Amino acid sequence: MESPQVLVLGCFDDLPNAGLKTDQKVLATLQMPCKVISTGSNSKRCHVQTEPKEALLAELRSALQNSDCNVVKIGAMPSIASVQAISDIWRQWPRTASVLDMEPFFKTGQEIPNGMLVALIEHVLPSITILSATVGQVMALLEGASIEASYPTGIQGIVALGKKLQSLGPRYVIVKREMFDEPEQTTTLHFVLCGDGEPVVERLRCENPKGVFGVSYSILSAIAASLAKGRTRPDAVVAGFRFAQEMLQKGSYFD
Numbered sequence: 001m002e003s004p005q006v007l008v009l010g011c012f013d014d015l016p017n018a019g020l021k022t023d024q025k026v027l028a029t030l031q032m033p034c035k036v037i038s039t040g041s042n043s044k045r046c047h048v049q050t051e052p053k054e055a056l057l058a059e060l061r062s063a064l065q066n067s068d069c070n071v072v073k074i075g076a077m078p079s080i081a082s083v084q085a086i087s088d089i090w091r092q093w094p095r096t097a098s099v100l101d102m103e104p105f106f107k108t109g110q111e112i113p114n115g116m117l118v119a120l121i122e123h124v125l126p127s128i129t130i131l132s133a134t135v136g137q138v139m140a141l142l143e144g145a146s147i148e149a150s151y152p153t154g155i156q157g158i159v160a161l162g163k164k165l166q167s168l169g170p171r172y173v174i175v176k177r178e179m180f181d182e183p184e185q186t187t188t189l190h191f192v193l194c195g196d197g198e199p200v201v202e203r204l205r206c207e208n209p210k211g212v213f214g215v216s217y218s219i220l221s222a223i224a225a226s227l228a229k230g231r232t233r234p235d236a237v238v239a240g241f242r243f244a245q246e247m248l249q250k251g252s253y254f255d
Contacts, residue, residue: 010075
């Protein structure tokens with residue numbers, strides 16, 4: 001039997017700390033083999049280019065049949081066709097753990113294609129093991145599902161939001177926030193994890209002399225690696241955030 005692997009889906013991105021290249025760097029740092037499948041390319045200078053549905057389906061099917069990928073990390077899906085491809089594959093491999101990062105769907109300056117959120121809600125969220133999103137992204141998903149929700153004013157409100165999003169299918173929901181304090185040159189990562197038991201609430205603060213922002217893009221790949229190694233879901237989430245914290249503390253975060 002081969003070593004566990006992570007299957008990574010997403011776009012190649014021209015941002016320095018996002019996209020498939022960062023996923024590959026994270027997994028290499030954690031010594032986790034991975035198989036990468038591109039759903040398209042993403043650039044501020046041009047429209048998103050997407051892979052045809054049938055080509056994407058063939059790549060996904062081959063990857064899952066011919067390797068020991070036991071966790072799938074899902075990033076950008078730039079078209080409804082790519083969402084449908086994921087949904088089709090999940091019917092054939094329902095036991096594969098999946099980690100979905102909502103961050104790429106809400107990138108600044110880019111509009112979400114019409115029908116994308118509804119397609120995600122109806123076809124992908126019911127199969128997701130761990131979903132990660134900011135408060136604003138959670139609110140957008142709930143609105144897309146016609147679920148009323150008030151903007152939270154504290155931890156209990158964030159927990160309530162996470163629980164509502166769980167009702168759409170994800171077994172675990174991470175509600176996260178990344179803050180950079182320029183005068184102090186520090187980054188603080190907050191997250192609330194809603195799952196089967198009591199919510200997990202953590203606040204991680206570390207020095208960030210390089211002023212790197214966007215460290216949250218690396219967290220989901222680190223979570224996927226921990227899941228592939230057999231850690232429990234709550235432990236994998238904590239490990240993912242601490243990986244990002246440690247990289248910043250060492251001053252070795254990916255440039």
